[in-house]
Amino acid sequence: MADRTPRTLETREATGSRKKQWKRQSMLPTPDPRPGISFRWVRTSTLGNADMTNVSARFREGYTPVKASDYPELQIMSDVDSRFAGNIEVGGLLLCAAASEDVEARVEGQLEIAQNQIESVDRNLMRESDSRMPMLRPERSSKTSFGK
The missing domain is CATH 1.20.5 (Single alpha-helices involved in coiled-coils or other helix-helix interfaces)
Structure with a gap:
């Protein structure tokens, strides 16, 4: 004999949830948004060579290194030979914040x-431009198309 369970009782919770999909984790995690703060990854080195010029330029723009202890949700281990101990540095990139x-x-x-x-x-x-061949103001517009 057929099961006479009403359709209204057949819910996802009752039958079991959908199988969880695996998702690749980002190499550079994003901290939880905080009001009034913008984050940026700043290059500290390329191929093992320090890029302190770039770091200094970003610091002059108002960026400051983010302390790992202030963002426990990132669960990240910084580079072993990091020049910025206690901060979040991954693969030659330092997480910084600015207003x-x-x-x-x-x-x-x-x-x-x-x-x-x-x-x-x-x-x-x-x-x-020559008055005999007047030039019109250039029209500046962008157009993106895909396929045919």
Whole structure:
């Protein structure tokens, strides 16, 4: 005789949950978000050669190394020969944090510099144009297409 269990009682909890999928762990873990803080991995070395110029530049931009004790959720073991003891360094990359407002100001400043460069090139191009063959302002747009 057939089972007369009503369909409403057949739930995932009652029948068992779906098999858990395996997912490869990231080589560079991301700490839990914290309000007002932006994170960035800063290169400390390449192929075993120290890159202190890059580290110094990021420190001048306002980034500071993140202490491993402040982020226990990362469960990470730092590089053995790390120059930044007590911090999170993986494969020549050091986890650093900065105030989100400083990071946003930096991005806005870089965008302004890029815009000024574009305008300068346009002005130079228009200055060199011949009145007999007028040039129209270049149209700047991006288009991405996939396949045919």
